[in-house]
Amino acid sequence: MTDKIFNVLFVCNQNAGRSQMAEVLLNTVGKHRFRAFSAGIEPAAAIDPLTLETIRKGGFSTNGLTVKGLDAFVAADTPHMDFVVTVSEELADFMVPLKGHVMGAHWPIPGPAPLRASQAEKAAAFAEAFKMIRRRVELFVELPMSSLDRLTLQRKVDEIGTS
Secondary structure (H helix, E strand, C coil), X not given: CCCCCEEEEEEECCCCCHHHHHHHHHHHHCCCCEEEEEEECCCCCCCCHHHHHHHHHCCCCCCCCCCCEHHHHCCCCCCCCCEEEEEEHHHXXXXXXXXXXXXXXXXXXXXXXXXXXXXXXXXXXXXXXXXXXXXXXXXXXXXXXXXXXXXXXXXXXXXXCCC
């Protein structure tokens, strides 16, 4: 087993929901093998309150979460990313502009903030998105990173997006 800590960047549209959930989940359940970050293509002014509520209801801390744009991860002094995972359905073909040999994947999660829904329906949508992200993060954490060649690892990371 390797002692390498893998850096993972989760990207969504605004960094107000899905990518924040993924960041918290991987940092918590990642068995100290992963360091997760999140960013948005067009960052929101703030994290959606239902995101924070959903994370807390799941038993996780929201301390330190902030909205970030991709520009926060392209500077020379930022950590090298090993994986970049887009989590917005509409970002299937988006190429994250990071240097190096970054492994990319697309794990589409439906947007949890329907425009015309009651508060209860919105909360249920956020809970469902959180559940989907958690399952994918758990599958990712269980991958035997050190024993897979790059092509097999890429295939397995891609397959998680369809689970």
